Amino acid sequence: MLEGNRFACLTYHAIGEPGGQYTLSERQFQDQLALLHGEAYVIDGLEGLELRLRSGQTLPSRYVVLTVDDGHESAMWVADLLGKYAGHASFFLIRDRSASKPGYLREKDIRELRRRGFSVGTHGTTHRKLTFLPKKRCLAELAESKRWLEDVIGEEVRYMAAPGGFVNARVMKLAFECGYTLVGTCNEWMNSPATMALPGSVNRVNVRRHFSIQAFRHIAEGHPGFYIWRQIRATALAVPKRLICR
Template sequence: MNFKKMLKDQLAYVYFNIYHKHTSQIGNRILIYHSIGSKLPHDSYGISITKERFVEHMLFLKEQYEIIALNEDYKDKLDAQTLSITFDDGYKDNLYALEICEKYCIPFTLYITTGTIGQKDYLSQEDIKLFANSSLCTLGTHGMTHKHLGLLNYAEQEMELTESKKMLEDIIGAKVLHVSYPHGSYNADTIFLTSKIGYNIVSSSHIGLNTKANIDFKRLKRIEIIASDDIKHLERKILGYYDYLALKEKIPH
């Protein structure tokens, strides 16, 4: 374990035991996965976890938590401790996630960067149709080119959000109402455009628990799961050990 991760874990332990475990918040924790079992050339951070670890995670989550879908009933289910599972980007290896989630009846949301469809390491149109045919999967977009939306002008953002929605809808033959911000980047224009274009549920990269008191469907809170997260770290992320990281976030209004 490197020094930076060790320090992060120590701060998490102190934060949780001194403060967080005494707040007793009830709500939904959304997890972000990316790639499963692939060696991606651009993965210097560890977004691709092994297949074995992914299965280990899913079995643990299925046994220990109630896992709910991000759908129109989501707000009505925030009076209990629940989990939701999402995948960002649309990697080809997410077909393995589909197989495992169907095997254990686990609902999930898949956000696809539509500009990469059919490219090496990414899902094809035929792959996406397999997800669309699963009753456990909700499909959403992740922008057209995975650019930081918050750094783009209004017209560029509108293109990213509109074209990605249209492209995915054309592939699956159904409305797409979900989107997640690439890199977690957005601004006031982004929020306005998601409503204008017709996205009802929007996932951010802000860390925290989604509760009845703080629910914001234009920036649902999530936490990222990475390759080095064993069951202990996974459980700590769910329990809120790392929510202290939200204290330094700047949230656009």
């Protein structure tokens, strides 16, 4: 796999009125995109990343991958804003929420995202934590969400994000067997193109409401202080997610 610069993969959930640590204000998100644009970052999605990895291209020196989980309706606003900056992203959808839950993207919205050049991936049929499920149900979440999304967009779906970041070796193996190429985790660490595999996983940082613009800059730049703090915090809080129900 190619040598090259390390990069951050950012994860967003919703933009709007305060609703928890994963809901950013419009102003916050605008400021973050303006920072990336002002510093000449290439803003990519998983499809662009996969192409770069397959072709052996060296990644741009300033490069971030942007992902948006859950399919909240504010994702269309995110897409509009990204369009202004010529940025890409990957959106991860939950089948049952997109089918009927108010406030979530519908199938026509998902097709519109794809039409605009964004990549889409699955985030389960129900958003259940995959590491807690018996094999058969875990497989159903992975395979049935993939089949659904492929029917929606009329093409192969190669990306998924593990709901809640709950992932382990068993889940990864099942995901690859289902045909996923890249699996987004919540392991808050930079990615190194030199060690990335296809199929493989992508480390992602959840961008939280309380993060300052300076903290955001540190995430994009790969500032060791930020990443070590996140790892210490994750270890201190709980048994690492990847070990649960191995």
